[in-house]
Amino acid sequence: MAEVINPVIPNRADDDKYVYFHSGSKVTYRKIAEKPTSFTSIPTIDIADIDSESLEVRKQIASRIYDACHNVGFFYVKNHGIPKHIVDSTFEILKRFFSLDLETKLDAHVQKNPAIRGYEPMLETRLDPRTKGDIKEAFTMGDCVMEPEQDYTGKTGLPPPPNITKPQNIWPRNAPFWREGLYQYYNQVLPLAMKLVRIFALAFHLPETEFDQMFKFPITGMRALYYPPTPADGDSHNVGLGAHSDFSWITLVLQDAVPALEVLNQDGVWIDAPPQPNTLVCNVGQYLERQTNGKFPATVHRVRNKTGLERYSLPFFLTMDPDVDLGVMDCCIEDGEEPKFEKINVGDLYIRRVLPARDKHPTSIRYKDVPQDQWKYDLLLS
Numbered sequence: 001m002a003e004v005i006n007p008v009i010p011n012r013a014d015d016d017k018y019v020y021f022h023s024g025s026k027v028t029y030r031k032i033a034e035k036p037t038s039f040t041s042i043p044t045i046d047i048a049d050i051d052s053e054s055l056e057v058r059k060q061i062a063s064r065i066y067d068a069c070h071n072v073g074f075f076y077v078k079n080h081g082i083p084k085h086i087v088d089s090t091f092e093i094l095k096r097f098f099s100l101d102l103e104t105k106l107d108a109h110v111q112k113n114p115a116i117r118g119y120e121p122m123l124e125t126r127l128d129p130r131t132k133g134d135i136k137e138a139f140t141m142g143d144c145v146m147e148p149e150q151d152y153t154g155k156t157g158l159p160p161p162p163n164i165t166k167p168q169n170i171w172p173r174n175a176p177f178w179r180e181g182l183y184q185y186y187n188q189v190l191p192l193a194m195k196l197v198r199i200f201a202l203a204f205h206l207p208e209t210e211f212d213q214m215f216k217f218p219i220t221g222m223r224a225l226y227y228p229p230t231p232a233d234g235d236s237h238n239v240g241l242g243a244h245s246d247f248s249w250i251t252l253v254l255q256d257a258v259p260a261l262e263v264l265n266q267d268g269v270w271i272d273a274p275p276q277p278n279t280l281v282c283n284v285g286q287y288l289e290r291q292t293n294g295k296f297p298a299t300v301h302r303v304r305n306k307t308g309l310e311r312y313s314l315p316f317f318l319t320m321d322p323d324v325d326l327g328v329m330d331c332c333i334e335d336g337e338e339p340k341f342e343k344i345n346v347g348d349l350y351i352r353r354v355l356p357a358r359d360k361h362p363t364s365i366r367y368k369d370v371p372q373d374q375w376k377y378d379l380l381l382s
C-alpha cells in the first residue's frame with residue numbers, strides 16, 4: 001500500500017512558531033511554547049550608596065528598584081548595611097528558640113494574644129488547602145506602641161495613645177534572650193525598610209519624603225520561621241509555606257544558606273530564589289501592588305525545603321500606618337487606564353485579611369458575628 005503523505009508541509013515562515021518532526025512515517029508538528037515572557041532569575045541590587053549625598057546616585061538605585069519591582073516583584077538587596085555580627089547572632093537565637101521545649105514556646109502561643117502574634121506550632125497554618133498544613137513553626141512579633149524597645153515617643157514625638165493598654169506582642173517568659181535578640185535585629189531592619197520607603201518614592205520620580213507621612217509608626221510584622229526538611233519522597237504537595245503573595249507593602253526576608261524559596265513568574269514557572277550570601281530578599285506586597293495599580297506586582301511565592309537540612313528565615317513585613325487611606329497613585333495610572341483598586345483604609349483592610357486567615361483564633365471567633373465591613377483595626381488592639 002502506498003504511504004499516505006501527510007498534508008502538513010513544513011513552512012519556513014513558521015519556523016519560529018512550530019517544530020516539525022517525523023513521527024513514525026508522518027510529518028507532524030508541535031507549537032513552540034510562547035517565548036518566555038517573564039523573568040527567569042531574581043535580580044540583585046546593590047544599595048551600598050543608599051545614603052550617598054548625591055541625589056543622582058540615589059536615583060540610580062531607585063531606577064533599578066523600579067525595574068526589578070515592575071518586572072519581577074522580587075530582588076536581592078546587597079550591601080544592606082545590617083552588621084554581619086547581628087545577622088549571625090540572629091540566626092543563633094532562631095536556632096536556640098525553635099529547639100526549646102514545646103511548653104516554653106507555647107507559653108507565648110498565638111491563641112493567647114489578641115493581635116494574633118506569638119508562637120505557632122507545626123502545621124498550625126495551611127496556605128495550600130491540598131496539604132495537611134504548612135510544615136513550619138513560626139513566631140511573630142510586630143509594631144507595638146507600648147514596648148520601650150520601639151521608642152514610640154522618640155519616633156513620633158507623641159505620648160503613647162491612651163486607648164492602647166495591652167502590649168500587642170507576647171513573649172515566652174522563660175526565654176528572655178528571644179525578645180532581646182529579636183529586637184536587636186528589628187531595630188536594624190526597620191530603619192533599613194524606612195530608607196527603602198524613600199527610595200521607592202524616588203523610583204516614581206516623587207520627592208524623596210513623599211511617603212514619609214504614611215509611615216510615622218507603621219504596621220510591622222517580623223516572623224521567625226523554622227522549616228524542618230520536607231520529605232522528598234512524600235506527597236508532592238508538601239510545602240513549608242504554601243503559595244501566596246504577601247499582605248504587606250514590602251517584605252524583607254533574611255534567609256539562611258538553605259535554598260527553599262521559589263517565586264512564580266508570569267509564565268507559571270517556579271523560579272528559585274536561592275540564598276545569596278550577605279543579602280536580604282525584598283518583595284512587593286499587596287498594599288504596594290494596590291498603590292501602583294498593579295505596576296509592581298505582589299508576586300506569588302512558596303517555600304519547599306527539600307534539602308534534608310533545617311532552614312531558618314526571618315521575614316520582616318512593612319505596611320504603612322493603620323490610619324492611612326490608600327488609593328492608587330496618579331502617576332501609576334496610564335492614559336485611558338482606570339484605577340483597578342478602590343481607596344481603602346490600611347488598618348481596616350489589614351484586619352479583614354488577618355482574621356479570616358486565622359478563623360480558629362479567639363479574636364476571629366469573638367467577632368465572627370460582626371459583619372466584616374464593620375471590622376475596624378482597633379479590634380486587634382483591644
Ligand SMILES: O=C(O)CCC(=O)C(=O)O
Binds near residue numbers: 225241261303
Ligand atoms: O521563608 C521564606 O523564605 C519566606 C517566607 C514568606 O514568604 C512569608 O512568611 O510570607
Ligand SMILES: [Fe+2]
Binds near residue numbers: 244245246301
Ligand atoms: Fe511571603
